Amino acid sequence: MPTPDNLPAPESILIVDFGSQVTQLIARRVREAGVYSEIVPFSSAETALKRMQPKGIILSGSPASVPAAGSPRAPQAIFDSGLPILGICYGQQVMTQQLGGQVEPGGADGERDGEFGRAFLTVTEPCVLFDGLWDVGERHQVWMSHGDRVTQFAPGFRIVAISDGAPFALIADDARRYYGTQFHPEVVHTPDGAKLIANFVRHVCGCSGDWTMAEFRATKIADIRAQVGDQRVLCGLSGGVDSAVAAVLIHEAIGEQLTCVFVDHGLLRMSERTQVERLFRDHYNIPLVVVDAEERFMAGLAGVTDPEKKRKFIGAEFINVFEEEAKKLGGADFLAQGTLYPDVIESVSFTGGPSVTIKSHHNVGGLPERMNMKLVEPLRELFKDEVRLLGKELGLPEVFVGRHPFPGPGLAIRIPGEVSKERCDILRKADAIYLEEIRNAGLYDAIWQAFAVLLPVKTVGVMGDGRTYDHVCALRAVTSTDGMTADIYPFDAIFLSRCATRIINEVQGINRVVYDYTSKPPGTIEWE
Numbered sequence: 001m002p003t004p005d006n007l008p009a010p011e012s013i014l015i016v017d018f019g020s021q022v023t024q025l026i027a028r029r030v031r032e033a034g035v036y037s038e039i040v041p042f043s044s045a046e047t048a049l050k051r052m053q054p055k056g057i058i059l060s061g062s063p064a065s066v067p068a069a070g071s072p073r074a075p076q077a078i079f080d081s082g083l084p085i086l087g088i089c090y091g092q093q094v095m096t097q098q099l100g101g102q103v104e105p106g107g108a109d110g111e112r113d114g115e116f117g118r119a120f121l122t123v124t125e126p127c128v129l130f131d132g133l134w135d136v137g138e139r140h141q142v143w144m145s146h147g148d149r150v151t152q153f154a155p156g157f158r159i160v161a162i163s164d165g166a167p168f169a170l171i172a173d174d175a176r177r178y179y180g181t182q183f184h185p186e187v188v189h190t191p192d193g194a195k196l197i198a199n200f201v202r203h204v205c206g207c208s209g210d211w212t213m214a215e216f217r218a219t220k221i222a223d224i225r226a227q228v229g230d231q232r233v234l235c236g237l238s239g240g241v242d243s244a245v246a247a248v249l250i251h252e253a254i255g256e257q258l259t260c261v262f263v264d265h266g267l268l269r270m271s272e273r274t275q276v277e278r279l280f281r282d283h284y285n286i287p288l289v290v291v292d293a294e295e296r297f298m299a300g301l302a303g304v305t306d307p308e309k310k311r312k313f314i315g316a317e318f319i320n321v322f323e324e325e326a327k328k329l330g331g332a333d334f335l336a337q338g339t340l341y342p343d344v345i346e347s348v349s350f351t352g353g354p355s356v357t358i359k360s361h362h363n364v365g366g367l368p369e370r371m372n373m374k375l376v377e378p379l380r381e382l383f384k385d386e387v388r389l390l391g392k393e394l395g396l397p398e399v400f401v402g403r404h405p406f407p408g409p410g411l412a413i414r415i416p417g418e419v420s421k422e423r424c425d426i427l428r429k430a431d432a433i434y435l436e437e438i439r440n441a442g443l444y445d446a447i448w449q450a451f452a453v454l455l456p457v458k459t460v461g462v463m464g465d466g467r468t469y470d471h472v473c474a475l476r477a478v479t480s481t482d483g484m485t486a487d488i489y490p491f492d493a494i495f496l497s498r499c500a501t502r503i504i505n506e507v508q509g510i511n512r513v514v515y516d517y518t519s520k521p522p523g524t525i526e527w528e
């Protein structure tokens with residue numbers, strides 16, 4: 001990503017991170033509005049303010065609670081700067097508290113308060129953020145994820161929109177150019193959120209919006225060359241979009257210094273290994289090594305039931321395999337991965353910020369502490385849809401660009417409890433039927449990701465007048481643009497019952513099928 005060093009003094013927005021899982025989406029939305037932005041943890045915001053000379057400031061959400069002792073605060077320098085401020089969720093709450101208003105904690109009465117997921121707000125007064133967008137009296141969908149709430153806004157503010165659970169859904173102080181939203185405008189499930197942020201950046205902060213992503217490809221190619229020099233790079237290739245795009249980008253940068261390695265860990269979907277091999281060999285002239293590693297992964301997973309332990313083992317074992325392959329090639333200093341921002345943010349805190357670890361994605365938090373190879377991860381700050389755009393720009397065929405994501409730990413995180421070859425085989429069959437039905441119904445491209453899950457729970461059924469006692473299979477399908485938030489795909493009941501019937505009839509070991517109706521948040525997409 002271009003940095004202030006290699007950009008001619010860009011207009012910028014400073015994003016102060018309090019540790020929200022979706023802080024990076026704010027940067028993303030600002031970028032889409034054509035303005036450069038940087039995320040910094042709240043603890044270094046004051047220094048960043050001096051260095052960047054931004055035209056505006058956005059305060060992120062947080063897992064922390066403003067009324068709790070020791071929770072983070074925005075540095076006073078931010079309020080002294082005279083710059084416009086947009087506070088989002090925790091950002092709104094902390095700004096309110098610091099400027100003399102009041103915030104109350106949720107759950108004080110033992111009930112789970114707050115709003116999680118879809119909510120509706122009503123516009124009560126005009127506001128510059130609504131330019132060309134919303135009018136007084138209208139109702140609009142937004143995405144909420146909060147327990148605490150503002151109960152008294154700070155002097156100078158007024159309410160411009162309300163929701164059932166948040167009377168201070170959107171507040172404004174036009175004189176100081178301070179705005180606060182209880183909802184998250186940065187997530188796609190707030191359909192007009194990107195425009196609200198664009199209005200803040202352009203109309204309130206006065207940015208002209210002339211920064212584009214066009215240079216990304218060229219900048220990255222130069223970065224890769226500078227990092228790698230004339231050394232050898234090994235790239236973990238999974239057949240997914242991210243590693244395919246990373247491989248092609250790196251190949252463009254360093255040509256034959258690159259070798260790709262595809263690991264068959266026995267946790268792949270039906271026929272995946274042959275498909276990936278064929279696809280890649282048909283389209284690219286990049287050396288590809290396929291490693292048969294089913295036995296060692298299954299052996300290592302035996303008896304492991306804790307999701308984080310599974311993920312850590314798989315992450316470490318991937319690296320062991322890569323290092324062994326590197327040796328066979330006569331050594332490789334670098335390991336390239338198609339790691340994306342969602343992998344990073346959910347595993348570790350970005351730039352040392354305060355976010356909470358939700359799960360250790362195998363290629364980030366699941367990596368072993370000691371690694372001999374250095375990482376090359378050109379897509380580390382991008383989101384899935386941006387990677388797809390980059391893939392198109394690099395000329396990748398649609399079969400790669402349009403593929404549903406598939407996690408590196410594969411079926412292991414879709415089998416809660418112990419993973420075994422037998423369970424993988426059962427799940428592979430159910431998953432293949434489900435995806436075949438989705439393709440037959442012409443729904444594949446309308447869905448962001450779909451898969452089956454095998455539960456370690458057995459239930460009683462009756463088939464052919466006999467008693468069965470078999471596993472439950474859960475089906476999941478979500479819509480999303482970046483994997484950070486997701487909504488369930490609303491199949492009709494006839495479609496789902498056809499899948500259920502086929503799975504129960506055709507897959508020995510499953511006698512009950514259920515559909516997962518959980519959005520993200522509060523759920524995650526994978527079950528572990």
Ligand SMILES: Nc1ncnc2c1ncn2[C@@H]1O[C@H](COP(=O)(O)OP(=O)(O)OP(=O)(O)O)[C@@H](O)[C@H]1O
Nearest residue numbers: 236237238240241242243262263337338405406408
């Ligand atoms: N079976 C595998 N063999 C080799 N490398 C893998 C394998 N699975 C995952 N990886 C590595 O881990 C990285 C992250 O996996 P992830 O699933 O997020 O990305 P992807 O598979 O490239 O794309 P997608 O998210 O669309 O599936 C990959 O980019 C790749 O470098």
Ligand SMILES: O=c1[nH]c(=O)c2[nH+]cn([C@@H]3O[C@H](COP(=O)(O)O)[C@@H](O)[C@H]3O)c2[nH]1
Nearest residue numbers: 360361362405406407408409483524525526
């Ligand atoms: O390569 C990966 N390694 C992992 O360890 C991993 N965990 C989740 N995912 C994928 O990330 C997206 C978001 O998933 P979650 O909502 O479950 O975190 C979804 O697309 C998941 O499939 C992973 N991908």
Ligand SMILES: NC(=O)CC[C@H](N)C(=O)O
Nearest residue numbers: 061062089090146147148
């Ligand atoms: N998403 C957020 O910023 C949440 C803020 C705070 N933790 C709350 O529950 O209200």
Ligand SMILES: [Mg+2]
Nearest residue numbers: 238240406407
């Ligand atoms: Mg994948």
